[in-house]
Amino acid sequence: MSGPHLRDFKRIVFFTGAGMSAESGVPTYRGAGGIWKEYDYRRYACQEAFVRDPAAVWEFHNYRRGLVAACSPNRGYHIVARAGERSARVTVVTQNIDGLHAQAGSREICELHGNLWRVRCDRCHVKQQDGHVVREELRCDGCGGWWRPDIVWFGDHLHAPILDAAQAAIEGCDLFVSIGTSAVVYPAAYLPEYARKAGAVRVEINPDETPASHLYDVHLRGPATEMLARLADGDAELLA
Ligand code: APR
Secondary structure, three states: OOOOOHHHOOEEEEEEOOHHHHOOOOOOOOOOOOHHHHOOHHHHOEHHHHHHOHHHHHHHHHHHHHHHHOOOOOHHHHHHHHHOOOOOEEEEEEOOOOOHHHHHOOOOEEEOOEEEEEEEEOOOOOEEEOOOOOOOOOEOOOOOOEEEEEEOOEOOOOOHHHHHHHHHHHHOOOEEEEEOOOOOOOOHHHHHHHHHHOOOEEEEEOOOOOOOHHHOOEEEOOOHHHHHHHHHOOOHHHHO
């Protein structure tokens, strides 16, 4: 297949959204069967909702943990992880909170929107890993504050050091591959512009057009696993 091919690049950034996990069985947010089609984020995914009814917000996130716990990284995740084991330096900049990139073996990961398997005390901000599908203790044993999912909810600010690390990786990359994002949520949706300014080759993988499609040189209109296999182009090691 004519290029681009992953093996031709030295500094790759994979910028991923919910579509990257769709073939693993994790629902997207805005597509058919999307989470926000069924649940109102104003009731389940913002600080006001948490203050109003922490138990309801936890019930919703336990449900999401259950969904994700039943899924595993698809072939696309493994191609991304293996690309990072080669000569090229690979950074994953993800909006996903499901932890599937780390599960697949990717190492350099900027989780822009946090992680479903981590909690943060709403008062003293201490953080804790938590692999349980159902969160038991809801009160911080240190200060008695509420434990909340360590996720960036609507209205929350992103964690500046993570956004800075993502921006730095993108400003230094020669290949920028966007996979499965609708490009409507900011500030994440600003990031492709940094790749354009950096002069990187930009590939958009998405069955559908997005408001950011004009920022890309190459559009691969199909599912993540298949399109990533194309970018790996017969590279046995990446496709193993
Ligand atoms: N392969 C590639 N792309 C896919 C696939 C697939 N198999 N299936 C769906 N897509 C595409 C859809 O066409 C859509 O453009 O993935 C995109 C998913 O878009 P959203 O559901 O809006 O997810 P995302 O862009 O990641 O959402 C951004 O919004 O709700 C907040 O914080 C949440 O991180 C999330 C952010």
